[in-house]
Amino acid sequence: MFRPLGTQRFNPPTSEFSPGPAPFLEWIETSKLMVDVTYQREIGRRGAVNVNQIAENFDWSKFAPVIVAPVEGGHFAIVDGQHRTTAAMLRGQEKVPCQVVQADRAKQAAAYAAVNGNITKTTAQQLYHAKLAAKDPNALALAEICLAAEVEILRKNLIRSEVKKGQTYAVTALNRCLAKYGRDTLITALQCITQTADGNAGFVRSTIVEALCEVLHEAPRWREAGEELLRAMDKFKFADAWDQVAAGRDKIFPSTASKMMAEKIQRFLSRRLGAGSIKDAA
Known part of the structure; x- marks a missing residue:
């Protein structure tokens, strides 16, 4: 049984609506994907366990598109998806599906903080540095x-x-x-x-x-x-x-x-x- 989506139960937003340029989807070579250490955390011990689990049970139906933003040199900075991209590489995948957003470093860091702010594996210190990069x-x-x-x-x-x-x-x-x-x-x-x-x-x-x-x-x-x-x-x-x-x-x-x-x-x-x-x- 299915039901259509509806907005009747929700209050309409009152904030100014300025979503920025629309993102687009693209399969991108993993060799072009970079991590901006200004705001991104390293993959630690618990993160490595997560990467290995994703790799062991790799399935495209469970793989959400990686959020990336264009940077210099024809590369893309990963905003969200470092762990699952690393797992895909362990499985020999040379490309991953990406949602490409147009965002400078400050917006990238702000997006990272927003995506990861409620995830326990992101520490308060890591979140602080992300917010600092986002000004x-x-x-x-x-x-x-x-x-x-x-x-x-x-x-x-x-x-x-x-x-x-x-x-x-x-x-x-x-x-x-x-x-x-x-x-x-x-x-x-x-x-x-x-x-x-x-x-x-x-x-x-x-x-x-x-x-x-x-x-x-x-x-x-x-x-x-x-x-x-x-x-x-x-x-x-x-x-x-x-x-x-x-x-x-x-x-x-x-x-x-x-x-x-x-x-x-x-x-x-x-x-x-x-x-x-x-x-x-x-």
């Missing part, structure tokens, strides 16, 4: 904050010993803190980590950043102390404080860890800088 205003604002605070949002996972000063995965927490506390508080909080002691490699963590933002938000005098604040935080031992928070616990909720860290930072700064708020003075 998303929120991503650009966060990038400016990271530049000011000497922070780098990593694209892929590293073992903890390889994480360098300022490197972090905590893009979700950074965005949350930016929305809740604002640009200046977030920059100062990050600088309390990256511009003190030896740079505190590995400690630009969500719980620590959120704890610092909470403390500085509640104590504007400390937030505005500038170099005096950084000199004080130069003596704060993030590693020791974290060990104390985690001591004797197999598991700790992030909200609990952040609260405990905030209390340690608040007590430390009260001793070093005096009362930072009415609450501290009470």
